[in-house]
Amino acid sequence: INNMKKDKFEEFKRFHKWTCDYDVNQMLDLLEGSTILDIGSNIGLFTESIVNKINYKKIYAFEPVKEFFDYSVNALKKHKNVFIYNFAIGNTNEKKNISINLDMNIGSSSLIKNHSNSRIETIEIKRLDDLKIKDKIDFIKIDVEGFETEVILGGLQTIEKNKPSIFIEIDFPLNKDSKSLFKKLFDLGYEPFDLDQKNPKDILMLSPTVYRTKKKSNVTFVLTSCGRMDLLEQTLDSFFKYNEYPIERYIITEDSADPKVFEECERLNQEKYNGKLEFIFNYEKLGHLMSF
Secondary structure: OOOOHHHHHHHHHHHHHHHHHHHHOHHHHHHHEEEEEEEEEOOHHHHHHHHHHHHOOOOEEEEEOHHHHHHHHHHOOOOOOOOEEOOOOOOEEEEEEEEEEEEOHHOEEEEOOOOOEEEEEEEEEEEHHHHHHOOHHHHHHHOOOOOOHHHHHHHHHHHHHHHOOOEOOOOOOOOHHHHHHHHHHHHHOEEEEOOOOOOHHHHHHOOOOEEEEEEHOOOEEEEEOOHHHHHHHHHOOOOOOOOOOOOOEEEEEEEOOHHHHHHHHHHHHHHHOOOEEEEEEOOOOOOOHHHH
16 A cells, blocks of 8 residues: 555554554444544544454444545455445535555555645545535544544534534644634534543543534532632632533532622523533521532
């Protein structure tokens, strides 16, 4: 592949197969019995990990580079309900040049960056929403080397309709509009859930992240408060900054028995926290334990 020597290709394949197997093992509950989109499928290793480990419904894989597409078609041809397409997913329907890295990492082909040692191939791009996939989509994997925002923007209707879990690798150096991407996902009701809690914090933001809809969470956050609005606000801000687990409900018991404090709680909820907090106001002080 890509004029790569056989030993170098096998080394690339062995490493990326290991990472794909690891990721799939972390997400078995999300992938089992699912219809899956593999966007940026390269030579098909992520899809291969799925078909060898779980019972899936269907897999739709998208790879724009013809050589990688041909390889994955041949590698996955014995598996049923695996459909592989030779085009990229984006926010336009057009043809565009892609830079294919001729060094060891054949998984770094990019529509954003021109590699120093590369060849250029003209590929086709299509919007996910325009594909009109009739199946209920349960899971989307995106690995597109900086083109992540374009994929999301071109698939907003599909995502909003199906509310799939989304496994996405963000290439922060290449993706200059990642804030817009996160905002779109948050606006659709998604929250971050990192698969690998053991990694140091400085690595986490570079790790692929799963976004799950709030509907899939059954965890309720409960906090007691007693008239100290400054401490309440500091506690909430810290929690929202560092928490990575999806929360279904946020309940706060306010034990001050002070109507003015109640009004301040409502104001803070609407102005700063978009009304996501549920307050229980005690008109007689119960104490923190009874409030909880």
